[in-house]
Amino acid sequence: MKKRLFLVRHGQTDFNLKGIIQGGGVDSSINEEGREQAQAFFEKYKNEDFEAVLTSKLKRTHQTVAPFLDLNLHWEQHGEIDEMNWGIHEGKKPEPSDVEEYKTLMQSWANEDYHARLEGGESAFELGQRLSKFIQHIKLRKEKKLLICSHGRAMRGLLCLLDGQTLSKMQNYEHKNTGLYIVDYQLDKFEFKLINDRSHFEFLPKS
DSSP, rough: OOOEEEEEOOOHHHHHHHHHOOOOTOOBBOOOHHHHHHHHHHHHTTSOOOSEEEEEESHHHHHHHHHHHHTOOOOOEEESSSSOOOOOTEEEEEEHHHHHHHHHHHHHHTTOOOOOOTTTOOOOHHHHHHHHHHHHHHHHOOEEEEEEEEEEHHHHHHHHHHHTGGGGGGGOOOTTTOOOEEEEEEETTEEEEEEEOOOGGGGGGEE
């Protein structure tokens, strides 16, 4: 059976705007611009007849798909697609030393050292384990069209795995607030149809 997945990142938060690290441990809300992005996304895709909406357990994803939930669509929360945990760095703006630590971590993952992590944080291996569990869940679902809302790093990992790549390639998958990926699934293969698209911004309020 063919499925179509609409994978969207949550709308903008004040933390995004200020460059503050959120991660899985900061349950922030989307801001006014994020709500406008979410509404614009809804205006473009409200007639897609989604059979279910799947989000992380963090409220910024719930708020982003709220207009769809108001249509009484079936909604589930899945912790497997929560944002990555960045440990002691969450909730603060990175200092230059933090940026260097992050760059070192990205290089470690690119070199396939998936057990590397920031202090108190999650490793790429752990992220991959939970994302793989979510992918298996998606494969077994009966619906043909799903709306899925997640987070930047979680989406990088998820898209990487859907694309049949190792997690060393995560940096190749871009994400923007309410950026949309459309992925088809058939015969145990995933095929990307749309990549980080924000054409729904045509529905944003005119300034």
